[in-house]
Amino acid sequence: MDTGHGGNLAAVCDQYGWLPEEIIDFSASINPFGPPEKASSTFRESFRQITTYPDPNCRRLRRRLGAVLSVPSDQILIGNGSTELIFLIPRAFSPRSVLIFCPTYQDYEASAQAARCQVQFALLPLAPTVDHFYSALSDARSTIDLVFLCNPNNPTGSCLSTDALAWLIKRHPSVLFVIDEAYGDFVDEESTLLRRPLPKNVIVLRSFTKIYSIPSLRLGFAIAREEVIEKLNRLKEPWSVNGAALSVGECLLEEKAFVEKSRIRIRKEREFLFDQFKRMTDLEAIPSETNFLLIQRTDRRSVEPLKQSLIRKKVLIRSCRNFRGLGRSFFRIAVKKRDENRKLVDLLKERMQ
The missing domain is CATH 3.40.640.10 (Type I PLP-dependent aspartate aminotransferase-like (Major domain))
Structure with a gap:
């Protein structure tokens, strides 16, 4: 079984000759407002x-x-x-x-x-x-x-x-x-x-x-x-x-104040993303209580072409094909800052039309 993780920026940078800061990484579920x-x-x-x-x-x-x-x-x-x-x-x-x-x-x-x-x-x-x-x-x-x-x-x-x-x-x-x-x-x-x-x-x-x-x-x-x-x-x-x-x-x-502020900001961004996915017919978001969303293609087709298309735009998502019980039509995205979240939503709308 493939036990790969999200957030493998090194592999992407090595393959394309990019710097990590050039990439928006939605594949690793890390607080976008840190570190303190x-x-x-x-x-x-x-x-x-x-x-x-x-x-x-x-x-x-x-x-x-x-x-x-x-x-x-x-x-x-x-x-x-x-x-x-x-x-x-x-x-x-x-x-x-x-x-x-x-x-x-x-x-x-x-x-x-x-x-x-x-x-x-x-x-x-x-x-x-x-x-x-x-x-x-x-x-x-x-x-x-x-x-x-x-x-x-x-x-x-x-x-x-x-x-x-x-x-x-x-x-x-x-x-x-x-x-x-x-x-x-x-x-x-x-x-x-x-x-x-x-x-x-x-x-x-x-x-x-x-x-x-x-x-x-x-x-x-x-x-x-x-x-x-x-x-x-x-x-x-x-x-x-x-x-x-x-x-x-x-x-x-x-850093208790930092944690509480981050929780509030991430909840707001998660709700924004979830609302955006509710408006899409080709993608369905699973309700989440944390800093990421699990998404499924409603046509049950593989997300791999979508993932590769986004990589060419220097945006990473996490394919979930190697999670037992999910399969090729699922992917996961981290909740990030509003401008990054908007960019992902716009790119997904373009590619799912």
Whole structure:
């Protein structure tokens, strides 16, 4: 299975001889209003520490995160992006059987296969309810040891409430739930489990990448019971998080106003885009609660010619043909600034006539 990601600017630039700043990248779902100004100055200042090793235990950032989230620091593990932690979890717990709800982020499957787990898939509606998840767990072919659940889900943008998640988890106490909240900061009514004490069978993943717009720094974290974090830490590679990322991460925790302002602005732009797609007969947008939209061609034809046509205009979209349960007629777009969103809409109208 193709496990490619969005945002592969390097490949496009290499192929066409373009510079990254020449391209409008709708394929990577990153906050278009970031990073905060303070992140830039902190990054430059961190160069002073380049001759020293970073703290392999990330103590300062863990303490700061713990204070912000009201969580003990020994229940926090910092990673080189949440992707490092996604691949670490199956290695650390060696589950026999992993259940993945589809369509969703492909690295769950890749991480389970790398750990030689048996993988089961449950195809859900694009806007599932908690009952769909419950039925999928009940209908699994064999005992499930671990579940990956993306909330809000990539690429659909659907989101379960905190109460619904807690209900599902409580009814499956023998299953380890990995709740990936990489896009949680974009949801208006935060559907995060971090607002209540975590059960022993839950790991919550979070990312600095999306909301703060720092994908090159690679910074994420896991929160779970202390014994779970200890087990993960035993297999985690040392010094996987660099000093610059740690310094910037600390300063970003002070940017509450930036996060709230970004959420409001992105909601407004998402509503603008969704309204534009409602006026098109050839493209249908799936309702989303986060910073991207899943789009389908109503004629069910492949989006590849459309994607290539847009590339020639230096605009990238994310084909979703490699997401289980979607196929060739789907693509995903990030919510960007108004002028960029207008340009995409105009280009799509021209090409879908």
